[in-house]
Amino acid sequence: MADAWKEAMELAEKTARRAGEVVCAALQVERSVMTKSCSVDLVTQTDQQVEQLIIQSVRDKFPMHRFIGEESVAAGEPCVLSDEPTWIIDPIDGTTNFVHAFPFVAISIGFSVNKQMEFGVVFSCLEDKMYTARRGGGAFCNGERLQVSSQEDIQQAMVCTEFGSSRDPEVVEKIFCSLRAVLSIPTHGVRGAGTAAINMCLVASGCVEAYYEIGIHVWDIAAGALLVTEAGGVLMDVQGGPVDLMSRRVLAANSPALAERLLQEIHSFCPIRDDAAPSL
Ligand SMILES: O=P(O)(O)OC[C@@]1(O)O[C@H](CO)[C@@H](O)[C@@H]1O
Ligand SMILES: [Mg+2]
Numbered sequence: 429m430a431d432a433w434k435e436a437m438e439l440a441e442k443t444a445r446r447a448g449e450v451v452c453a454a455l456q457v458e459r460s461v462m463t464k465s466c467s468v469d470l471v472t473q474t475d476q477q478v479e480q481l482i483i484q485s486v487r488d489k490f491p492m493h494r495f496i497g498e499e500s501v502a503a504g505e506p507c508v509l510s511d512e513p514t515w516i517i518d519p520i521d522g523t524t525n526f527v528h529a530f531p532f533v534a535i536s537i538g539f540s541v542n543k544q545m546e547f548g549v550v551f552s553c554l555e556d557k558m559y560t561a562r563r564g565g566g567a568f569c570n571g572e573r574l575q576v577s578s579q580e581d582i583q584q585a586m587v588c589t590e591f592g593s594s595r596d597p598e599v600v601e602k603i604f605c606s607l608r609a610v611l612s613i614p615t616h617g618v619r620g621a622g623t624a625a626i627n628m629c630l631v632a633s634g635c636v637e638a639y640y641e642i643g644i645h646v647w648d649i650a651a652g653a654l655l656v657t658e659a660g661g662v663l664m665d666v667q668g669g670p671v672d673l674m675s676r677r678v679l680a681a682n683s684p685a686l687a688e689r690l691l692q693e694i695h696s697f698c699p700i701r702d703d704a705a706p707s708l
């Protein structure tokens with residue numbers, strides 16, 4: 429049976445690669461750094477330029493499709509996931525890495541229909557790694573099939589998480605309490621690429637057994653979520669139960685058992701949802 433979204437997925441890969449060229453070129457020149465929600469929540473003109481490049485490329489081919497783009501939302505566009513075909517875009521995941529030329533920077537493009545992810549594309553442009561997943565079609569990196577780790581023992585697991593961009597003392601305390609608890613299980617180690625999208629690709633690749641974070645946004649994880657499940661992994665909320673892409677909480681793991689063990693150590697909290705009505 430023909431794949432209704434084959435052309436769209438091909439466009440996503442082609443556009444992610446073009447966007448990666450823009451990001452790599454921008455790394456060679458001075459970068460204009462601005463801030464959003466706080467002094468450490470960074471954005472650059474390149475983020476905005478890349479998002480517009482992706483949206484325009486899609487609009488030219490699919491004028492009726494909808495968008496949830498990180499920088500469009502920051503500029504006041506609604507963050508609403510409907511049943512309509514919707515492109516969920518993080519033009520640069522790892523902007524802080526990009527500003528510091530820390531070599532993990534990704535373009536993340538997820539595609540949803542009827543609130544179900546149909547494909548995900550994450551281009552780690554400094555590594556030249558194109559991660560792709562099609563619902564029911566598997567997950568790949570540069571054409572090589574991905575499979576999550578088969579490690580079942582949490583005490584032999586590597587876990588990814590991030591410190592995030594909140595510097596609220598209560599949030600920082602919870603992040604460090606979770607970090608201490610996960611490390612003290614003990615696990616082999618905790619790592620963070622500085623981008624949720626690449627952290628989820630590392631789970632899908634079997635390089636780490638799990639990734640959790642509270643504070644991410646739907647555009648950080650939409651594409652990576654499908655990569656994880658198509659590579660045989662699982663997604664959960666950090667307190668168990670099904671993942672909610674708008675909740676700003678995610679736990680991705682190689683197996684339900686390891687996820688259930690890990691969530692016992694996470695000190696959770698509830699950020700304002702991505703789809704929450706804007707405060708007056
Ligand atoms: O604003 P960006 O760069 O699109 O994304 C923010 C982000 O990189 O920061 C977190 C790490 O603190 C990641 O989980 C998340 O992907
Ligand atoms: Mg991001």
Ligand SMILES: [Mg+2]
Binds near residue numbers: 522
């Ligand atoms: Mg971003």
